[in-house]
Amino acid sequence: MSRKVLLTSKEIHIILHRLACQLLENHLEFKNTALIGIQPRGIFLARRLTGILKESYGVEHIDLGYLDITFFRDDFRRGDKTLEASSTRMDFLVEGRKVVLIDDVLYTGRSIRAALTAIQSFGRPSEIELLTLIDRRFSRHLPIQPNYKGRQVDAINEEKVLVHWEENNGKDVIYLVNK
């Protein structure tokens, strides 16, 4: 197994600020917009962006939710393992509002498909956008594209993108791992 660094901590920092600015451009004060991190990995990115928007760009309040998609996945009973759920936390209504789904890596698009179904259990958003840090652009199984992306990567199926966050791995870094 070999791994190479795809993005360093500094590059991630710059990208996060760019993504925050792009979000700000479209949603300004986030009054009618909710950010929703997809469990389990998307919540770190969602938390970071929320933090940057509040601290560096003076946004006062952002509705931040966590959405678990386990029960909406299309691979139930297709693998050997039981799909384990994470918690969902949505303390606000999405009905009639804009929603930005946030995940760290966009690969086949199946998680996002599940998230699009899952979000409907909470209401009918007026609009849904997608933000991902890494877009593995040639690996899609479904016609799903991000509205905001950190970095596009042309990785083959044997490769895996590994995202480490300071809060749980000690350091911000993204690796491309060859299995």
Added chain:
Amino acid sequence: MSSLSVEHLLGIKYLKEADIQLIFETADHFKEVINRSIKKVPSLRDITIANIFFENSTRTRLSFELAEKRLSADIVNFSAAQSSVKKGETLIDTVNNILSMKVDMVVMRHPNPGAGVFLARHVKAAIVNAGDGAHEHPTQALLDSYSIREKLGDVAGKKVVIVGDILHSRVALSNIFALRLQGAKVKVCGPRTLLPKYIESLGIEVETDLRKALNWCDVANMLRIQSERMDMSYFPTTREYTQQFGINKALLNSLERDIVIMHPGPINRGVEITSDVADSKQSIILNQVENGVAIRMAVIYLLASKIK
């Protein structure tokens, strides 16, 4: 651990502590799901479940049915009263006929102890025991422990007394197994005639004085007298039973501290529990019912994920 150690839920006896924790953690997520405006997830849309009830039931059957529907499973219901069982069909034949219609899971209630175990040996489907005679009622015990965990934070170390007709109760036996497995202390309380002879061998204590038992415990689980399973007289009169083993508000208020009151239902108001106790703040009877759906969703989800 991310999957159950068993293929069927036949009794708490066959579970490990980690299985119970996994069921509880999964139920936490389903509890959140059933409080959404749309209370349904599509996980089990390619699973068909047969609910086979050879005995009467209100709560359990409805609760299982709701749990299955909220997981998007297809369901068929069968109750013995309206079926060919009355024409002399055997259990295996009945179930195999249902399974040949491509059913993946069977939820069964049956008056004979061990009916679930028997079925699991002979038919190819995941079996969930929804009560087998006076033997086990695993989902009830799970939801009882889950409700204790929700109310008191943890089950380990808690003192639970089960009061009433222990002899005929599957709820009591499953609860004893579940509570012991999680490290709770258990006592049973009731007339000697309604306590099984070797009950102490399960590692629990017997108390025949209700006041003493209630002063000892954190949680009291009140059980109904199962007259339908009684072939002889076990106590002189219902009135006498109520005086000695029924809980009322005066008794509850006179205890040294506040305890939690549970009841698996159906309640015989005025017999084992008075209305003012059943409807009091200390009672979590309706929480138990709500948690029943989440627990059954968790059990069905986890078992279904093992069906190949």
